[in-house]
Amino acid sequence: KHIPFRLPYLDDETTLKNSQLFYEEMKMRRSVRAFSSRAVPMKVIQNLIKTAGTAPSVGNLQPWRFCVILNDGLKLMIREVLEAAERDNYVARKKGAAWVVDVSQLQDTWRRPYITDAPSLLVVCHEVFAEMNEKKERLYGYNHDSTAISVGILLAAIQNVGLSTVVTSPLNVGPDISRLLRRPESESVLLLLPLGYAAEDVTVPDLKRKPVEFITKLY
Amino acid sequence: KHIPFRLPYLDDETTLKNSQLFYEEMKMRRSVRAFSSRAVPMKVIQNLIKTAGTAPSVGNLQPWRFCVILNDGLKLMIREVLEAAERDNYVARKKGAAWVVDVSQLQDTWRRPYITDAPSLLVVCHEVFAEMNEKKERLYGYNHDSTAISVGILLAAIQNVGLSTVVTSPLNVGPDISRLLRRPESESVLLLLPLGYAAEDVTVPDLKRKPVEFITKLY
Numbered sequence A, B: 001k002h003i004p005f006r007l008p009y010l011d012d013e014t015t016l017k018n019s020q021l022f023y024e025e026m027k028m029r030r031s032v033r034a035f036s037s038r039a040v041p042m043k044v045i046q047n048l049i050k051t052a053g054t055a056p057s058v059g060n061l062q063p064w065r066f067c068v069i070l071n072d073g074l075k076l077m078i079r080e081v082l083e084a085a086e087r088d089n090y091v092a093r094k095k096g097a098a099w100v101v102d103v104s105q106l107q108d109t110w111r112r113p114y115i116t117d118a119p120s121l122l123v124v125c126h127e128v129f130a131e132m133n134e135k136k137e138r139l140y141g142y143n144h145d146s147t148a149i150s151v152g153i154l155l156a157a158i159q160n161v162g163l164s165t166v167v168t169s170p171l172n173v174g175p176d177i178s179r180l181l182r183r184p185e186s187e188s189v190l191l192l193l194p195l196g197y198a199a200e201d202v203t204v205p206d207l208k209r210k211p212v213e214f215i216t217k218l219y
């Protein structure tokens, strides 16, 4: 069954202005690694997740699962597991190991206090398998991609309401975090997003974004 | 060097209202596979790409490259390469091959007219390597993830201005498309996004989104 689809008509001038305003809003986003204790209303978190859930997905599988962790004990356990992995990286990096790439490059410590300091922690998981043609097919790559795209939409929604996060890699402890959360075997941890308001006195590294001419290729 | 970071303060009520409005806007997004010929101003495309370029990325590598294809001959060549791959899938699926998964499930044809019909076609690539510790490191997975996240932000920006797209997998012909575009060996094609206004009489499959309770797990 198909249904009609139409978006409101906007003239070119309005479209241009809107595209500019949205850019300016998103441009203000930065990864934040220190949070205020100001609570985030549960209904806001729910709207953010609903927004992420509007993402496209391969085969409309909607493979994303958003774990919202408010429990302090659980946040601490996740932080400890992650910090142990970060610490291994950190030590290896100090020894000059080439495989310790950029995840830690911008941070000169293995400590991840923001995992517990943010009032809530989102652990984004995705289904690894999919019921297809009455068989379970391993769809790791596709579901992974769909879920990363939904995280992009989630980030836009977070920025839109003035909240902050730092997309955080689970490194090699995704399976441990999954076990702590008692997620089923069919799910995999993609990313961790501490969610809250930026601490009042927070600073961020003075990074530059590449000019649009550099990231655009015209044909 | 670090710099201060602050977003405007919004009270809880405003935050809740904004999160609701943004959800309602993103909720209207659907994948569109038939486009009007109405042109998209180049400045709008540029703002969309600038917005995608605000995405976070592992190590701030900003690995995304957005190829904007306006040339009809090139669009046709890409369409032909993609349709050949889709056709193989389609034929295999008719024969009942289990590996022909969901990419085609919602379409009962291997034809991809929207690749040439949309006034512009974005081919999203990413750097596969990265200069790290004065060595070239293969960072496929990380750069892939960062770029998928930037596509999510791009989709939010596209929806925000009333344009449409359908995220399209390059299947196994990414390398062929890359060659057609003379992209360097260090880049890989992630996704194709035809960009334009939805055709006036377009219809979309009547799909349902999973309820927020299903995709949210509270801890």
Ligand SMILES: Cc1cc2nc3c(=O)[nH]c(=O)nc-3n(C[C@H](O)[C@H](O)[C@H](O)COP(=O)(O)O)c2cc1C
Residues within 6 Å of the ligand: A054, A055, A056, A057, A058, A059, A060, A142, A145, A146, A149, B029, B030, B031, B032, B103, B106, B107, B166, B167, B168, B169, B170, B204, B207
């Ligand atoms: C990574 C990715 C790849 C996709 N590839 C294709 C594709 O090759 N062809 C297609 O018609 N749709 C493709 N889609 C779109 C999905 O079919 C679509 O998002 C899904 O059916 C849900 O519909 P909606 O986007 O209208 O909500 C893809 C989506 C994603 C996220």
Ligand SMILES: Cc1cc2nc3c(=O)[nH]c(=O)nc-3n(C[C@H](O)[C@H](O)[C@H](O)COP(=O)(O)O)c2cc1C
Residues within 6 Å of the ligand: A029, A030, A031, A032, A103, A104, A106, A107, A166, A167, A168, A169, A170, A204, A207, B054, B055, B056, B057, B058, B059, B060, B142, B145, B146, B149
């Ligand atoms: C997939 C992904 C994983 C990331 N993992 C980490 C991480 O483990 N720790 C961290 O501090 N930052 C992480 N980041 C954030 C980046 O370091 C940050 O986006 C980059 O430095 C650019 O800064 P900005 O987000 O403020 O623009 C990650 C970003 C992405 C996209």
